[in-house]
Amino acid sequence: MVGDERTGIINTNPFSVQTPEGLPADQATQLFVDDYNDFPAVQVPGHAFLLGPRGSGKSMIFRICQPDCQQRKLNKNLRDLAFFAVYVPVKETQIAVTELGRLKQQYADILINEHLMVTYVASRFFETLRKLQINDTEGTFHKALCLFADSHFVRRLIRLGYKTDINLSEETTSLEECIVKLSGICDDLFTDASTYFQKLAFSDEVTAYSGALCSYVNFLLPLLKHARSLPFMPIDAPIFLLIDDADNLTETQAMIVNTWVSARTTSDVSLKISTTLAYKTYRTVTNRTIDKPHDYSEVDISPVYTSQVKTKYVDRVRKIVQRRLTVFGIANVSPDEFFPTDSDQDARIHAIRDRVGDDWERGVGNRAYRKSDAQVRYTMPQYMKSLADKGASSTFRYCGFEQLAHISSGLIRFFLEPASQMYTRQQAANPDLPVIYISPEIQHTVVYEESRSLMFAEFDKIRREPRGIHEHSYQVRVKKLANLVKALGETFREKLLSDDSERRVISIAFSDEPDDEILDVLDFGVELGYFHMSAIGNKDGTGRTRMYILTRRLAPFFNLDPTGFAGYLFVKSQDIRAAMYDSNALKRKSRRRGTAYFEQQELPFFL
Amino acid sequence: MKPTKHPLSDLHANLPAEIDLFICCASFEQRCTKIANSLTSVTVRRAVVAEYRDGSMASAKHAEVILKKFPGAKRVDIFSSAPLRTLDNLVNALSPQDVETPRHIAVDISTFTREALLILLRVLRRTLRPDDHIHCLYVGAKQYSIGDSEEKTWLTHGVREVRSILGYPGRLLPSRQTHLIVLVGYEDERANELISSIEPSVLSLGLGSIDPIRPELATTNRLFYQKIASVFGQIVRRFEFSPSDHLVTRDAIGEQVQQHRSYNTIVAPMNTKISTIGCGLVGLDNPDLQLCYAQPEIYNERYAEPEDDYYSFELSELMITMNDSV
Numbered sequence: 001m002v003g004d005e006r007t008g009i010i011n012t013n014p015f016s017v018q019t020p021e022g023l024p025a026d027q028a029t030q031l032f033v034d035d036y037n038d039f040p041a042v043q044v045p046g047h048a049f050l051l052g053p054r055g056s057g058k059s060m061i062f063r064i065c066q067p068d069c070q071q072r073k074l075n076k077n078l079r080d081l082a083f084f085a086v087y088v089p090v091k092e093t094q095i096a097v098t099e100l101g102r103l104k105q106q107y108a109d110i111l112i113n114e115h116l117m118v119t120y121v122a123s124r125f126f127e128t129l130r131k132l133q134i135n136d137t138e139g140t141f142h143k144a145l146c147l148f149a150d151s152h153f154v155r156r157l158i159r160l161g162y163k164t165d166i167n168l169s170e171e172t173t174s175l176e177e178c179i180v181k182l183s184g185i186c187d188d189l190f191t192d193a194s195t196y197f198q199k200l201a202f203s204d205e206v207t208a209y210s211g212a213l214c215s216y217v218n219f220l221l222p223l224l225k226h227a228r229s230l231p232f233m234p235i236d237a238p239i240f241l242l243i244d245d246a247d248n249l250t251e252t253q254a255m256i257v258n259t260w261v262s263a264r265t266t267s268d269v270s271l272k273i274s275t276t277l278a279y280k281t282y283r284t285v286t287n288r289t290i291d292k293p294h295d296y297s298e299v300d301i302s303p304v305y306t307s308q309v310k311t312k313y314v315d316r317v318r319k320i321v322q323r324r325l326t327v328f329g330i331a332n333v334s335p336d337e338f339f340p341t342d343s344d345q346d347a348r349i350h351a352i353r354d355r356v357g358d359d360w361e362r363g364v365g366n367r368a369y370r371k372s373d374a375q376v377r378y379t380m381p382q383y384m385k386s387l388a389d390k391g392a393s394s395t396f397r398y399c400g401f402e403q404l405a406h407i408s409s410g411l412i413r414f415f416l417e418p419a420s421q422m423y424t425r426q427q428a429a430n431p432d433l434p435v436i437y438i439s440p441e442i443q444h445t446v447v448y449e450e451s452r453s454l455m456f457a458e459f460d461k462i463r464r465e466p467r468g469i470h471e472h473s474y475q476v477r478v479k480k481l482a483n484l485v486k487a488l489g490e491t492f493r494e495k496l497l498s499d500d501s502e503r504r505v506i507s508i509a510f511s512d513e514p515d516d517e518i519l520d521v522l523d524f525g526v527e528l529g530y531f532h533m534s535a536i537g538n539k540d541g542t543g544r545t546r547m548y549i550l551t552r553r554l555a556p557f558f559n560l561d562p563t564g565f566a567g568y569l570f571v572k573s574q575d576i577r578a579a580m581y582d583s584n585a586l587k588r589k590s591r592r593r594g595t596a597y598f599e600q601q602e603l604p605f606f607l
Numbered sequence: 608m609k610p611t612k613h614p615l616s617d618l619h620a621n622l623p624a625e626i627d628l629f630i631c632c633a634s635f636e637q638r639c640t641k642i643a644n645s646l647t648s649v650t651v652r653r654a655v656v657a658e659y660r661d662g663s664m665a666s667a668k669h670a671e672v673i674l675k676k677f678p679g680a681k682r683v684d685i686f687s688s689a690p691l692r693t694l695d696n697l698v699n700a701l702s703p704q705d706v707e708t709p710r711h712i713a714v715d716i717s718t719f720t721r722e723a724l725l726i727l728l729r730v731l732r733r734t735l736r737p738d739d740h741i742h743c744l745y746v747g748a749k750q751y752s753i754g755d756s757e758e759k760t761w762l763t764h765g766v767r768e769v770r771s772i773l774g775y776p777g778r779l780l781p782s783r784q785t786h787l788i789v790l791v792g793y794e795d796e797r798a799n800e801l802i803s804s805i806e807p808s809v810l811s812l813g814l815g816s817i818d819p820i821r822p823e824l825a826t827t828n829r830l831f832y833q834k835i836a837s838v839f840g841q842i843v844r845r846f847e848f849s850p851s852d853h854l855v856t857r858d859a860i861g862e863q864v865q866q867h868r869s870y871n872t873i874v875a876p877m878n879t880k881i882s883t884i885g886c887g888l889v890g891l892d893n894p895d896l897q898l899c900y901a902q903p904e905i906y907n908e909r910y911a912e913p914e915d916d917y918y919s920f921e922l923s924e925l926m927i928t929m930n931d932s933v
Contacts, residue, residue: 022808093873123782184782201691201773
């Protein structure tokens with residue numbers, strides 16, 4: 001293990017996972033790649049949902065929105081900021097503890113949950129203020145905050161049932177002390193309620209709750225409205241509540257947040273809610289739905305991994321990696337130098353590229369519009385075929401920055417986590433040398449291990465736990481998915497090694513309407529990360545149809561070219577259903593009819 | 608009391624001649640029948656057999672094997688997906704009026720999930736009398752991920768949910784940052800998912816290097832530890848605990864908690880059931896601290912091959928603080 005044996009602190013690794021919340025403002029602004037200008041909804045007043053899978057950079061966007069980063073990024077004083085953002089992380093076990101399940105479907109469920117949430121947010125608001133270390137040499141800010149606290153905040157809480165005789169003006173001597181006290185009051189309000197429901201878990205009866213009960217309307221909104229006018233806050237600026245990872249909220253809690261959204265308080269308070277597609281509900285506590293654009297706007301930051309945005313994604317990864325290398329002192333090394341390709345493999349690929357070019361000029365083999373098109377289309381497939389013909393497929397090396405970026409399949413998290421492991425292994429291989437590159441062998445080993453691990457080691461050895469229905473159906477569902485992933489991976493591999501005009505295929509679209517059984521398995525695959533889902537024009541050009549893209553993370557396992565994304569297979573439901581029951585079904589069909597069986601149904605243009 | 612290791616054939620030698628209550632768990636692992644089948648020369652007055660009702664068919668099959676051994680045993684449904692139902696059923700099965708003030712209780716902790724085991728611990732502390740004796744019995748694994756090479760070892764895949772463990776919600780203050788303590792086992796993906804979802808500011812990663820159950824698996828364990836540490840490098844603090852001694856583990860965790868007192872602390876037991884008991888003791892003694900659990904999507908059917916030995920220890924530490932129970 002690389003690290004300080006005495007303290008146990010492991011040395012810095014530029015790719016190790018860092019929670020944006022924990023990043024100092026200077027480091028956050030240095031590391032942030034600002035290509036989110038397409039998403040003004042995040043930075044203007046108005047409720048907004050920010051959608052994207054975990055690891056797509058939502059938390060980093062929220063980190064940059066916070067006042068310390070905004071001041072640094074824009075070189076402005078706090079008073080001059082356009083908004084004051086409060087970061088509200090929703091961690092799975094903090095607000096949504098298991099004991100709360102006792103309250104489910106009881107009236108108190110909503111009241112207690114809302115109390116927990118507003119006191120949690122209020123505490124985060126004061127904590128945000130504390131971290132800013134606002135300069136108050138004159139003491140005027142302290143005086144103003146005490147006045148606000150004693151005449152509004154505490155009085156309101158007493159009306160809501162909180163027992164206190166605190167007087168902030170008398171009991172605090174500085175702005176920071178006052179903020180800490182206010183934060184502590186919110187913490188107390190939060191823990192009073194949590195102590196109550198902890199006892200409920202082991203009790204047969206629901207006992208009465210005797211603490212204060214705070215809601216958005218009677219506590220949080222008035223607090224934030226008043227706070228906006230405090231003399232150290234940004235002038236006339238709204239407060240943004242950045243609710244991060246809202247899919248971790250329970251259904252009741254999501255309904256409560258939706259009710260806040262429906263309140264349309266955007267001139268004072270805007271809710272910016274980040275979530276994956278697994279957000280539990282868009283209903284409010286009164287069972288009405290919130291709708292876009294009426295109640296909120298929606299920003300989808302999911303990198304749809306089509307050929308058009310592929311380059312943009314690779315460029316973004318390159319910028320992120322470059323910044324990390326720079327910040328961690330690996331200066332003057334580009335991402336491509338840090339993650340080099342295998343030079344011998346490059347030479348062999350280059351030779352094939354030249355041969356493909358010569359063939360094109362002589363009019364031999366498959367035709368493409370241009371020589372360069374032919375080289376892009378056929379070089380890698382021919383190289384991989386040459387290895388397969390020699391029985392040496394396993395000697396292909398998945399390495400080089402671009403290759404790794406493609407394998408991360410559109411999610412930066414899947415680049416950084418393997419890169420972090422590579423760094424550690426490289427460091428262990430040469431403990432006395434600084435790491436200035438990752439050897440191709442280490443790159444390949446790590447991404448191959450990741451790929452194999454994703455493929456469940458061997459799918460058919462697994463047992464899946466059911467979700468409340470009979471086990472058998474779950475076992476079958478897993479088996480269907482396993483068969484389908486294997487069938488598609490192997491079909492794409494056969495296609496790659498074929499003589500078809502387009503061989504670099506990693507997606508399917510349906511030429512007919514898939515039934516619920518097929519969609520259930522495919523959606524299950526999306527949920528587990530085996531597929532990305534998108535949509536393309538249907539075969540007739542009369543509408544759109546679902547497209548499922550096999551994650552490129554599996555490219556090393558199936559010996560595919562992760563950069564290949566030129567074609568889609570238009571498939572029939574019956575073929576996919578057959579593959580779900582028998583992983584060799586597609587292979588048999590393509591051997592019987594040739595891989596062109598699928599190619600014939602290929603989309604004639606690319607997205 | 609420090610756990611000691613014995614051959615299963617000597618089980619009777621380390622238990623009283625009469626056990627008032629025997630508690631065990633029928634799971635998909637064959638390991639779950641080992642202790643029950645070895646209780647040949649011990650009189651068991653009453654048995655409670657927990658059985659996973661939302662798990663593999665193998666659980667029911669193993670339950671039948673155990674119930675044949677204890678014909679009058681009470682069968683208790685427990686659920687890996689529904690901890691509140693598990694709690695309610697355990698409370699009903701072990702309620703004081705139902706239990707004839709047992710003096711000696713033997714618990715086979717081997718095949719409860721870590722979550723269910725900690726819930727059971729909480730229930731036991733509520734229901735037992737101060738002069739009761741709890742004997743914990745544990746059969747370790749001779750081999751994990753049977754048939755797979757060291758680098759291919761896997762026990763679970765995917766994480767369905769990360770949740771706090773019932774009875775150990777902690778008192779987490781909204782204004783504080785999070786200190787997560789993970790006892791690393793053989794599940795790097797599960798640990799990574801758990802850490803990523805909690806997003807701690809400080810991560811204490813425990814390496815089970817003190818008296819490991821299988822010293823020959825130390826390299827594998829270290830490999831898994833390194834895989835996790837390399838992902839979260841900058842926030843990681845390393846410490847060591849014992850997979851075979853709950854008290855050493857309890858103290859090691861306690862030390863980590865003390866070092867980061869200004870943080871909310873969450874503990875994730877991901878190693879042996881003996882070390883999980885150590886986590887439970889810390890949780891019972893520290894109501895501010897939360898214990899959490901990552902429920903996997905999938906288990907390896909060939910999870911573990913049972914050893915021919917077992918560990919035994921009396922859990923007197925549970926009694927010491929039982930009057931403080933919630």
